[in-house]
Amino acid sequence: MGRLLITWRLAIRDIERRRVQSALLLVMIVTTTTTLTIGLALHKVTDSPFARTRAATRGPDIVAQIIPPPSTQHGATRGFAPLIHAPGVAAVGGPYPIAFARLTTNGINVEAQAEGRDPGPAAIDQPALTAGRWISPGGVVIERGFADALGLHVGDAVHLNGRALRVVGIAVSTAQCFYPVSTPGVIWLTRRDAESLATRTQPIGYVLNLKLADPNSASAFENGNAATAFGNVTTNETETFLSSWQDTEQSDFKVVSVDQKVLLIVSTLLALLAIASIAVVVGSRMAEQTRRVGLLKAVGGTPLLVAAVLLAENLLLALAAAAVGVTLGQLVAPALTNLGNGLLGSPPTPPITASSAATVIVVAILVAACATIVPAIRGARTSTIRALNDPAHPPRRRPWLIALSARLPVPMLLAVRLVARRIRRSLLTAASITIAVTMVVAALTLEHNDQVRRQVSVIGTTTVAGRVTHLVFLLSAILIVLAALNAIFTTWATVIDAQRPTALAKALGATPGQITAGLATSQLAPGLLAACLGIPLGLALYQVAGGHVSEASPPVLWLLAVIPGTLIAVAVLTAIPARIGAGRSAADVLRSE
Amino acid sequence: MDGNDSVLSARGLRKDYGSGSGLVHAVRDVSLDLSEGEAVAIVGPSGCGKSTLLYLLGGLERPTAGTLQLAGRRLEQMPEAGLARLRRHALGFVFQAFHLVDELTALENVELPALLAGASPRKARERATALLEQVGLEDRLQHLPSALSGGERQRVAIARALANGPEVVLADEPTGNLDSAATTEVLRLFDRLHNDGQTLVVVTHDERIAATADRLITMRDGAFVDETKLTGGRARSLTEITGLDA
Numbered sequence: 113m114g115r116l117l118i119t120w121r122l123a124i125r126d127i128e129r130r131r132v133q134s135a136l137l138l139v140m141i142v143t144t145t146t147t148l149t150i151g152l153a154l155h156k157v158t159d160s161p162f163a164r165t166r167a168a169t170r171g172p173d174i175v176a177q178i179i180p181p182p183s184t185q186h187g188a189t190r191g192f193a194p195l196i197h198a199p200g201v202a203a204v205g206g207p208y209p210i211a212f213a214r215l216t217t218n219g220i221n222v223e224a225q226a227e228g229r230d231p232g233p234a235a236i237d238q239p240a241l242t243a244g245r246w247i248s249p250g251g252v253v254i255e256r257g258f259a260d261a262l263g264l265h266v267g268d269a270v271h272l273n274g275r276a277l278r279v280v281g282i283a284v285s286t287a288q289c290f291y292p293v294s295t296p297g298v299i300w301l302t303r304r305d306a307e308s309l310a311t312r313t314q315p316i317g318y319v320l321n322l323k324l325a326d327p328n329s330a331s332a333f334e335n336g337n338a339a340t341a342f343g344n345v346t347t348n349e350t351e352t353f354l355s356s357w358q359d360t361e362q363s364d365f366k367v368v369s370v371d372q373k374v375l376l377i378v379s380t381l382l383a384l385l386a387i388a389s390i391a392v393v394v395g396s397r398m399a400e401q402t403r404r405v406g407l408l409k410a411v412g413g414t415p416l417l418v419a420a421v422l423l424a425e426n427l428l429l430a431l432a433a434a435a436v437g438v439t440l441g442q443l444v445a446p447a448l449t450n451l452g453n454g455l456l457g458s459p460p461t462p463p464i465t466a467s468s469a470a471t472v473i474v475v476a477i478l479v480a481a482c483a484t485i486v487p488a489i490r491g492a493r494t495s496t497i498r499a500l501n502d503p504a505h506p507p508r509r510r511p512w513l514i515a516l517s518a519r520l521p522v523p524m525l526l527a528v529r530l531v532a533r534r535i536r537r538s539l540l541t542a543a544s545i546t547i548a549v550t551m552v553v554a555a556l557t558l559e560h561n562d563q564v565r566r567q568v569s570v571i572g573t574t575t576v577a578g579r580v581t582h583l584v585f586l587l588s589a590i591l592i593v594l595a596a597l598n599a600i601f602t603t604w605a606t607v608i609d610a611q612r613p614t615a616l617a618k619a620l621g622a623t624p625g626q627i628t629a630g631l632a633t634s635q636l637a638p639g640l641l642a643a644c645l646g647i648p649l650g651l652a653l654y655q656v657a658g659g660h661v662s663e664a665s666p667p668v669l670w671l672l673a674v675i676p677g678t679l680i681a682v683a684v685l686t687a688i689p690a691r692i693g694a695g696r697s698a699a700d701v702l703r704s705e
Numbered sequence: 706m707d708g709n710d711s712v713l714s715a716r717g718l719r720k721d722y723g724s725g726s727g728l729v730h731a732v733r734d735v736s737l738d739l740s741e742g743e744a745v746a747i748v749g750p751s752g753c754g755k756s757t758l759l760y761l762l763g764g765l766e767r768p769t770a771g772t773l774q775l776a777g778r779r780l781e782q783m784p785e786a787g788l789a790r791l792r793r794h795a796l797g798f799v800f801q802a803f804h805l806v807d808e809l810t811a812l813e814n815v816e817l818p819a820l821l822a823g824a825s826p827r828k829a830r831e832r833a834t835a836l837l838e839q840v841g842l843e844d845r846l847q848h849l850p851s852a853l854s855g856g857e858r859q860r861v862a863i864a865r866a867l868a869n870g871p872e873v874v875l876a877d878e879p880t881g882n883l884d885s886a887a888t889t890e891v892l893r894l895f896d897r898l899h900n901d902g903q904t905l906v907v908v909t910h911d912e913r914i915a916a917t918a919d920r921l922i923t924m925r926d927g928a929f930v931d932e933t934k935l936t937g938g939r940a941r942s943l944t945e946i947t948g949l950d951a
Contacts, residue, residue, distance in 0.1 A: 507807060507808045508808065509808040509809075509849065510808075514808075514809065514813060518813075518816070518820055518826040518829070519826050522820070522821055522823070525820060525821075532808070533808060612804070613806055616804050616806065617817075617821065618765075618789060619763070619765060619792065619798050619804075620792070620793070620798070620817060620818040620821055620865075621789050621790065621792045621793025621794075621818060621821050621822060621869075622789060622821050623785065623786040623789040623790065624785045624786060624789070625786055626789075626821075697765070697766065698765050699757075699760040699765040699766045702765075702800060702802075702804060703756060703760070
């Protein structure tokens with residue numbers, strides 16, 4: 113009990129004593145765990161959505177439509193006879209009446225396909241509600257992609273051909289592609305409400321859903337004799353349409369696969385950035401804790417007690433950060449996944465599952481363990497005096513960099529030598545900035561591609577391409593924020609690590625301006641490397657995600673602007689911690705050793 | 706002595722830390738004039754303000770009150786950048802803990818101040834080599850500090866302090882971390898510097914190094930309490946005082 117109390121007390125006191133460092137560590141682990149939570153949520157979204165939605169809605173294998181001319185309304189459904197009696201058909205749903213009507217809401221006026229349904233559940237194609245309830249007289253259910261595009265929610269009023277109706281539900285279906293892949297958008301309502309929408313110029317049509325004994329034969333069915341017989345109805349000025357579930361999946365997948373690829377790549381990049389952040393945090397933490405181990409041993413702490421204190425302190429921070437990270441991730445993830453509202457998927461699935469949360473917590477505990485084990489082992493293996501006196505990682509000597517730096521102006525000389533001291537940290541910084549620059553270049557390429565498309569066609573911002581660009585921009589913003597935090601933390605870690613050499617440089621005549629410039633430049637070097645690597649990598653990312661760089665490569669000036677842009681951003685971010693580091697009294701540092 | 710003729714001159718120097726009940730007077734009303742080529746030793750018990758005074762004289766700390774003049778320039782109001790530039794050329798520091806850069810060789814450590822002062826790499830290298838030869842480390846040029854003994858490290862630090870030909874060398878307990886043999890090496894070096902006319906201020910506990918100075922100042926509670934001229938302007942030789950072979 114006594115040992116537990118001591119461990120707890122020492123851990124809490126040390127966190128209190130190093131408030132700024134602890135807060136920085138907390139921020140970094142919160143960022144990492146939030147990122148990880150979002151990454152896991154994004155992966156869930158891309159998990160075979162069409163198949164899950166088709167199963168949940170008992171999706172049809174074949175969908176047939178008849179739109180008769182205004183003059184021959186009666187007996188139109190007889191055209192479905194060749195399909196209903198065709199061999200291989202296991203079940204039939206419908207026919208359901210459909211009307212093409214003008215929908216007005218919130219000042220928007222668009223065409224909609226209103227499909228009449230029964231109040232009870234259908235055996236084939238029962239749309240899955242994502243909000244609200246199923247249809248009732250005067251109450252309509254709107255396809256989710258269509259509802260999102262129109263900004264409609266349950267309870268909103270809509271007018272169909274001037275008739276006031278109320279939105280009672282929002283649902284997904286695989287009987288047709290989601291809006292805007294398929295236009296006009298689909299609305300479900302009662303048969304009577306649908307039939308009431310018929311006009312002289314827009315008569316009622318019909319839709320029939322078929323289930324086949326062998327769903328995989330749907331494509332063959334589409335080209336078979338029954339389909340040919342059904343298609344011959346056209347000769348009577350009647351329009352017919354037939355599509356298999358594979359057609360719908362393929363059309364949806366063309367769109368969804370772009371989103372999936374983007375989300376998959378970005379979530380991988382987020383994970384990589386998280387690992388880079390953790391490595392920087394743990395590395396700098398180990399450097400400071402080796403001395404602490406020596407101190408604890410000097411006052412009689414056993415290696416076990418030392419390890420327990422370090423673990424308790426790091427665990428406290430990591431668990432607090434994991435809790436905040438999971439909460440923040442849970443808040444942010446839906447905003448990202450909702451961007452892909454056109455994506456099919458099982459909507460009731462919560463973005464963060466218990467297993468995702470557990471993964472994040474385990475990662476946080478692993479971070480704490482990593483930050484503990486190495487200094488604890490190192491502390492146990494080295495003598496108390498040595499642990500007290502020596503830094504955890506003696507800086508590496510890189511003669512060629514030292515020789516090169518002697519030929520450079522003073523800020524560059526200081527910067528190169530600081531980089532040379534901790535080259536792995538600089539490489540990690542470069543890696544994290546490279547990831548952010550890669551995404552920025554990919555986003556610029558997408559944006560440029562969109563601009564070109566807008567010039568040659570009338571595709572609006574609600575198109576899938578526009579949505580993907582929007583998604584990429586938002587995710588790029590998150591990556592930039594993470595990389596920025598990483599750069600600030602790394603600069604701070606460099607400032608702490610370089611206290612003695614910078615104080616010494618001051619004593620030997622380096623001005624505070626030169627020290628600040630040296631510290632900032634030591635971060636600019638990885639920034640420059642990252643900008644140079646990020647440009648080709650960003651273009652490669654665009655290509656991998658399905659774009660064509662040869663057609664969409666942004667102007668060279670745009671790409672070149674990424675280099676000074678990155679350097680300015682890094683300089684601004686690192687200036688404050690560098691200035692604080694340069695401002696510390698050299699006398700204090702030199703006297704304390 | 707007229708302060709205007711001094712290389713280094715302090716008047717009414719004071720340094721306070723903290724405030725209210727936590728106020729500490731580290732240095733109280735200290736005045737000091739240092740003429741060219743003079744060696745001054747400052748002695749006193751631990752915590753009496755010796756090191757703080759040294760950092761004030763070197764422009765590494767700002768005085769709370771008083772005036773300070775080095776090489777004809779007032780230090781107390783000088784901006785940080787100006788102080789740094791002055792330190793480059795007019796001052797050399799020797800620390801008790803050596804403060805060598807771990808990843809630089811002896812030669813690279815010594816050439817560092819010259820590079821910071823804007824000297825060409827070739828000139829800085831030549832000067833550093835010559836200085837390390839002067840301190841007897843010509844066979845240790847490419848050694849890292851970790852491969853040098855305590856005495857050798859301090860000799861590298863002394864060579865570094867001389868890199869830009871400073872007007873004054875300020876040494877803070879230069880033998881404090883050394884064993885007896887290493888102390889003798891460093892004592893010999895300071896003796897030679899003094900004989901060559903280098904102006905020195907040495908904060909020390911070591912009576913032998915104090916005895917080689919021209920003036921011995923005793924500090925207590927932040928103030929000068931005693932000042933003794935040892936040889937009337939020129940120190941006795943180390944051999945004379947300690948019986949060592951010069």
